[in-house]
Amino acid sequence: MLEQGIISPRQAMELMVTTIIATIILFVPNFTAREALQDAWISVVIATLAGIMLAFLVTTLGMRFPNQTMIQYSQDLLGKFLGKGIGLLYIWFYLHINAIIIREFGEFMKTAFMPDTPLIVFTVTIVLLAAFAVRGGLEVIARMNEWLLLLFLFTFIIISFLALGEIDLNNFKPVAEHNLLPLLRGAFAPTSWMGEIVAITMVIPYINQPGKSRRYGVGAVILVGLLLLLSIFTSVGVLGAPSTAKFQFPLLEMVRLINIAEFIERIDALVMVTWVAGVYIKISVFFYVAVLAISQWTQIQDYKPVTFPVGVILTAFSLLIFENTVELADFLSQTFPSYALYLFEGGIPLLLLITALITGKRGEKN
Amino acid sequence: MWPLLKNVKHLIRSIAKQSNSNKQAGKKTNEEFENYPVTDNLSKRIDIIKEVMGNSIDVVIREIVIGNESNTRAAAVYIDGLVSNDMVHGHILRPLLFEAQSIQTDKKLSPKKVFKTILEKRLTAGEIMVKEKNSELFAHLVTGDTVVLIDGHPSFIVVCTRSWEARGVEEPENESTVRGPREGFTETLKVNLSQVRRRIKTPHLRFDSLYIGSLTQTTVIIAYINNLVNPELVKEVRERLQRIDTDSILSSGYLEDFIQDNPYSPFPQLRFTERPDIIAAGLLEGRIAVMVDNTPFAFIVPSAFFEQLQAADDYYSGPWFGAILLRILRVIAFNIALLFPAFYVAITTYHQELIPTPLMISIAGAREGVPFPAMVEAFVMESTFELLREAGLRLPSAIGTAVSIVGALVLGDAAIRAGIVSPAMVIVVATTAIASFALPGFAAALTLRILRFPLILLGGVLGLFGVMFGLLVILIHLSSLRSFGVPYMSPLVPLMPRDLKDIFGRAPQWAMSKRPRYLRTQEPVRQADNLKPDPYNKKRK
Numbered sequence: 001m002l003e004q005g006i007i008s009p010r011q012a013m014e015l016m017v018t019t020i021i022a023t024i025i026l027f028v029p030n031f032t033a034r035e036a037l038q039d040a041w042i043s044v045v046i047a048t049l050a051g052i053m054l055a056f057l058v059t060t061l062g063m064r065f066p067n068q069t070m071i072q073y074s075q076d077l078l079g080k081f082l083g084k085g086i087g088l089l090y091i092w093f094y095l096h097i098n099a100i101i102i103r104e105f106g107e108f109m110k111t112a113f114m115p116d117t118p119l120i121v122f123t124v125t126i127v128l129l130a131a132f133a134v135r136g137g138l139e140v141i142a143r144m145n146e147w148l149l150l151l152f153l154f155t156f157i158i159i160s161f162l163a164l165g166e167i168d169l170n171n172f173k174p175v176a177e178h179n180l181l182p183l184l185r186g187a188f189a190p191t192s193w194m195g196e197i198v199a200i201t202m203v204i205p206y207i208n209q210p211g212k213s214r215r216y217g218v219g220a221v222i223l224v225g226l227l228l229l230l231s232i233f234t235s236v237g238v239l240g241a242p243s244t245a246k247f248q249f250p251l252l253e254m255v256r257l258i259n260i261a262e263f264i265e266r267i268d269a270l271v272m273v274t275w276v277a278g279v280y281i282k283i284s285v286f287f288y289v290a291v292l293a294i295s296q297w298t299q300i301q302d303y304k305p306v307t308f309p310v311g312v313i314l315t316a317f318s319l320l321i322f323e324n325t326v327e328l329a330d331f332l333s334q335t336f337p338s339y340a341l342y343l344f345e346g347g348i349p350l351l352l353l354i355t356a357l358i359t360g361k362r363g364e365k366n
Numbered sequence: 367m368w369p370l371l372k373n374v375k376h377l378i379r380s381i382a383k384q385s386n387s388n389k390q391a392g393k394k395t396n397e398e399f400e401n402y403p404v405t406d407n408l409s410k411r412i413d414i415i416k417e418v419m420g421n422s423i424d425v426v427i428r429e430i431v432i433g434n435e436s437n438t439r440a441a442a443v444y445i446d447g448l449v450s451n452d453m454v455h456g457h458i459l460r461p462l463l464f465e466a467q468s469i470q471t472d473k474k475l476s477p478k479k480v481f482k483t484i485l486e487k488r489l490t491a492g493e494i495m496v497k498e499k500n501s502e503l504f505a506h507l508v509t510g511d512t513v514v515l516i517d518g519h520p521s522f523i524v525v526c527t528r529s530w531e532a533r534g535v536e537e538p539e540n541e542s543t544v545r546g547p548r549e550g551f552t553e554t555l556k557v558n559l560s561q562v563r564r565r566i567k568t569p570h571l572r573f574d575s576l577y578i579g580s581l582t583q584t585t586v587i588i589a590y591i592n593n594l595v596n597p598e599l600v601k602e603v604r605e606r607l608q609r610i611d612t613d614s615i616l617s618s619g620y621l622e623d624f625i626q627d628n629p630y631s632p633f634p635q636l637r638f639t640e641r642p643d644i645i646a647a648g649l650l651e652g653r654i655a656v657m658v659d660n661t662p663f664a665f666i667v668p669s670a671f672f673e674q675l676q677a678a679d680d681y682y683s684g685p686w687f688g689a690i691l692l693r694i695l696r697v698i699a700f701n702i703a704l705l706f707p708a709f710y711v712a713i714t715t716y717h718q719e720l721i722p723t724p725l726m727i728s729i730a731g732a733r734e735g736v737p738f739p740a741m742v743e744a745f746v747m748e749s750t751f752e753l754l755r756e757a758g759l760r761l762p763s764a765i766g767t768a769v770s771i772v773g774a775l776v777l778g779d780a781a782i783r784a785g786i787v788s789p790a791m792v793i794v795v796a797t798t799a800i801a802s803f804a805l806p807g808f809a810a811a812l813t814l815r816i817l818r819f820p821l822i823l824l825g826g827v828l829g830l831f832g833v834m835f836g837l838l839v840i841l842i843h844l845s846s847l848r849s850f851g852v853p854y855m856s857p858l859v860p861l862m863p864r865d866l867k868d869i870f871g872r873a874p875q876w877a878m879s880k881r882p883r884y885l886r887t888q889e890p891v892r893q894a895d896n897l898k899p900d901p902y903n904k905k906r907k
Contacts, residue, residue: 011860109831114716122831129838136846143845144838146859269717269830276834 006208011142013216013223016197018149019285020224022278023104024193025156025231026249031333033236033244036186038172040232040241043186048225050187051194054345055221059214061353062201065363066210070201070352071296073363077355086348087297093344094290095310097196098283099317100332102126105279106318107325112252113272123315130284131311134291135304138206141284148277155274156227159267160234162258167237190228192337194221195345202289248329287314399500406477408439408517415443418504424448425507430462432516438480439517448510450529457491458512458525477518484516485523493526505583532557538640538662540808545683550640555585555659561642562589562657566649570594576607584615585659589645594652596886602850603654603667618658618665625667627848632816634809635849637669644678652887668850668885672858672869674807675700680872690871696805697870703802703814707748708825708833710794711740716829735785741826743787747795748818750777755799856884874898 007015032040032047065073070090075083106122133141176183197217204213235250238257244250255268291310295303322328356362402414412427419425424446431437442458465488475483485496497503498521503513510528535557538550551558559573570592578586586607590600606625615621618638626635639645640662645655648666657664666673675696680689713720714729721729736743754773758766781787798818802811817840824832847854857865865882867873876897881887 008860114829114831117828121828125828125831125835129835129842132839132842136842140842140846143853143855143859144841146861147841147845147855266719269713269720273830273834276831277838280838 006206007138007142007203009207009209009212009216011146012200012203012207012213013220014149015142015145015203015281015285016200016217016220017223018145018152018278018281019199020193020196020220021152021227022275022282023101024190024224024228025251026108026275027104027329027332028190028193028228029232029235029244029250030248031189032186032232033241033250034186034333035182035188037177037182037245038174038236038241039176039178039183040186040236040244041172041229042176043183044190044225044229044232046183046187047190047194048221048228050191051197051221051225052218054191054195055197055200055217056214057346057353058198058201058349059204059217061349061356062204063210063213064353064356064361065204067205068363069205069292069296070349071293074352076363077352077359077361084297086352087293089348090344091290091293091297093340094199094286094293095314095317096321097340098286098290098314099321100328100336101279101283101286102314102318103321103328104332105276105283107328108249109272109276111325112249113269120315120319123318126280126283127287127311127315129280130287131307133280133284134288134307138203138288141281141288144284145281148274148281152274152278153227155271156231159255159258159271160230162260163234163238163254166254166257167234168240169237171237171240188337188341189333192341192345194224195341197221198345198349199285199289201349202292248325287311399504402500404498404500404520406518406520408441408515411515412441412443414500415503415507419507428459430459432462432480432484438475438477441515442512443507443515444512444527445507445510448508448530449512449527453491453525453527453529454512458489458514458527461488461490462514477516481516481519481521481523484514489514489523489525491525491527495524495526496521497524498522508583535561541639541641541644541678541806543677543679543682546678546681547641547643549642551642551657551662551664553660553662555587555657558642558657558662558664559587559589562645562649562655565642565646566591571649574600574604576604578607578610578612578621579615580611580613582614582616586615586621587657589649589655589657591649591652594650594881594887594889595654596652596888599654599668599850599886603656607656615658616660618656618661618663621656621658622665627850631843631847632813633671633844633847633854634674634807634813635669635847635854636665636667637673637807638663638665638809640664641678647681652881652885652889668848668852670849670852670856670884671844671854674810675805676868677806681875686872686874693869693871699801699804700810700814703798703805703811704817705821705833705837706798706801707744707794707818708821708836709830710791710825711744711822712825712829712833714740715826729788729790732790733788736788737786739826740791741822743791744794744822744826745819747787747791748798748822751795751799752815852884857882 029040032043036043062070065076068076071087074086077083078086102123105126106119109122110117110119133144197220200213200217204210207213231251232244235244235254238254239247239250243253247253252268252271255271256266258267287307287310291303291306294310295306300306322331399418402418403410405411408429412429415425415427426444426446428442430440430442432440440462442454442462444454462484485494495506497506502524503522506524507513510530512525512527514523514525516522532554533552535549535552537548541550542548549561551561563571563573568591572588572590572592574588574590576586576588577583588600588603588607603625607621610621610624612620612624622636622638623629628635637644637648645657645664645666648655653666653668655664655666675693677692680692714733718726733740738746750773754769757773758769761769778792782789782792802814805811805814817836821833821836824836826832828835844855845853845859853860856862858869862883864880865884867878868882872878876893876899879891879893879895879897881890881892883890
């Protein structure tokens, strides 16, 4: 096998939680509130239910082939030609999504904190860092994540707690003012984020108890749903639905309002620090998955030499992919959900699972 | 067919011999002495000794004659200063010169008979061996044994007479305790071994020995409790030590470089200590201790990060929850010592909005007139502090005080008055220094000093993002680091909830009924589960 490391199902769950949560709580409240306004929380509930189904789908597929990644078993299922085609599509998807995330990260750092620093500084440093982690292997990423998720959750919950005093429940009224359609439209973006759990199909062979991956995969989505609910609840409760729909990063604006005893105020830079940690893990996970997919697709023995070339591609890709922030936000809210959801997060896994069920193929168990 | 087989056998045997001699580093050089002919002629043997040892003035060759009439010549050879004179005079020379005279009064005996009689009936010393090889002769001679040669007999008698002037057992200076035992290791390995053996009286305590260093022939002891320790670990430690093929080991610090998992890590992967009680505690947890002759510092493997924050007093004094406070304090101290200057530089340079306005005004007021950016200021101050520390370290304590007065009071005060550095920076550097002194493991302090400067640089160039970058690099490193196969951040990462009770605090003794799981010991249970004090007899039978 390419990867020697082995992680526990709990570590895999934590990896997935960080991967999804890192960007979802920053970008999605705005997208959802734009569509569903004060009922954004209902959209999140719907999205979580849909996310659970997606998690169920991809883990069921993964557990049928506990010793293989999706790149490998798609060839068993659909034949060499089609299978390789699907592998190539996923390599593209993982590279593309990662380029977007790296760009999101850079734009966020630039707009929110260091407007005078060129974008490329953030891009290069974060890709370099992620490359170190990827060379360390899955075990290293998983172990780092144990720390960082703890830090992330701790900061997030403290912030939510501090914001409780500012919440105005009137911001949620009237409940369910509109019909179902805006709610569904609002649920679209968070569902596509939760669908990123599809990355677990590349990790399942390296979990020491692959039989538990469904339970933990679904658990990851539920945890993300709860945290997103909390984030939307505080953003809309503190800022009100119209402002949440207007600010690009509602959570950050909310944090900037926190003021305790005239001493703890403007703690947004600290939030930034923990957010960097979370996004860093997210980038590392997709980086790792892409590198692993490429080396399995080309059937080379060691994935490490692929790391730095892929890093260079990611850097360039993320710099060239959008002209500016507006384009990025537009793509994220309009194009990305259907692109990711229909094709990579729902469509292809469903196709593969149905093929597997019809042909009755399954992988060896150890 | 047969001769061929014989040849093969011979070949195999010679290969095995070679690999053996390679494994036992150091034996190699002694084999050169085997080139001297084995003889039973006393004069020739003495000539060989003189040729090998030269005219070293501490080599004593005492030639004597045994018997009254038909005389057998003999010699006692020893190195002055390494032997106990009482032993040599009272238990070797005296028996040979007086009691042995009665052997040969009447008839001439064969040298073999003389040898046997002396060995069995005359020598009153306790530890005696009979050896034949020249290499063994020199090996015993230089370790302080006395060699008795008898003319006409090819073997020789080795009498253990080792004894030399050594430092007595003293309180360890680097790791003193308030309520714990006060004795520390010394340079004499035998004394150190006895200190550990006195604490752990089980016969399963093993001291396996190795000789490392072809010239120094330093004794290295691998200590472990046989029915506790993970046997794989013992094998691993032995293999790592055996592959060291060097000419000298002068201190246990030499071994560190040879056997640690990641030689490029700034973090200490072995736990050095000069306290026998800490070594004993490590052994009782199922770890392995390595002790080296001529060094008061032994080390324990495997050693995870959090052991650097544990002090012996956590277990010896005060209520058990007092240790929780101290451990958390040390975690905070570690973070301050690592990050405070970098954070200060990053925040004052890029994120002024993080500081409450009144505080910001006073810091800005103090910084007014300082000609350098905060990063340069931090570098200057930190370097000055390192200079002071290094200057004071090896000076006699009387002059050391003078250096700290000149450095801290005169220089610091003058620098602030001259407006070269701001008082806030002095506070930052001083706090950092105090925090680094608060850590019990002296090895961790050096790690912090190495990492502090790059972090300041990152904080000055990229602000908090830069500090975060540095921290993530450290985190990647810590997550991939292992000490003898044990993940360095165990038991926190990977998480082993049961083992956490000795990390951010200490559970009471009655609650720590299991050994740390990450050590994979043979016997995980340490004591009964129901030992919580129950004075009013609620559950007692």
